[in-house]
Amino acid sequence: MKMILSLTLMLFALTSCNEPIETKFEHDGVSLISPTDWKITDEENFENEGYYLAIEKEGLNSSGLLTITWLNNEVELNDWRSLIIGELKKSTPFENSDLAFGSSYESKYNGIKSISTDFSVTILNLKHSGVIHVFNKANKTFGVVKQEADEDNSENKKGFELIEKSLIIE
Secondary structure (H helix, E strand, C coil), X not given: CHHHHHHHHHHHHHHHCCCCCCEEEEECCEEEEECCCEEEEEEEECCCCEEEEEEEXXXXXXXXXXXXXXXXXXXXXXXXXXHHHHHHHXXXXXXXXXXXXXXXXXXXXXXXXXXXXXXXXXXXXXXEEEEEEEEEECCEEEEEEXXXXXXHHHHHHHHHHHHHHHCEEC
16 A cells, blocks of 8 residues: 555656746747746737737846837838837836947848847846847738847857747748
8 A cells, every 4th residue: 555655646746847848929920939948927919009028038147038029010120120229228227227229230030131230238237238120021010129148148049049940920
């Protein structure tokens, strides 16, 4: 009897210690995978005019953050990029900071031609870098903002790559 009880408890312990799993996000023809050590921390539906999604690397000292915002119509990309920059400047962590933006340049995000802008800022005495990608696809306009502490670059790389490579827009 003790043997059966011990085996049952061991089996229960093994099955209840599941590894964290990747999270699949799907909305409005847009899907992606959030890595196991990242978490979707914010979502907002703009009354079917668009959507906002934030994904952050989990952990006390983690700094990876990726946001994707889209509009359900196409707008001029430089206007969209300027709007995103304006919103970043007004956001709490960046107010009265050394937030600086580079010039725009042509780039790609997951193989999609984009207009991109790099930025840098110091937050809590840590240098952060980021990039904004804006592009049109499937009659939508997208803005992807990626940001991280420079010292966390190697820890965040695989997560950022998985999110980017898994992005499907239909």
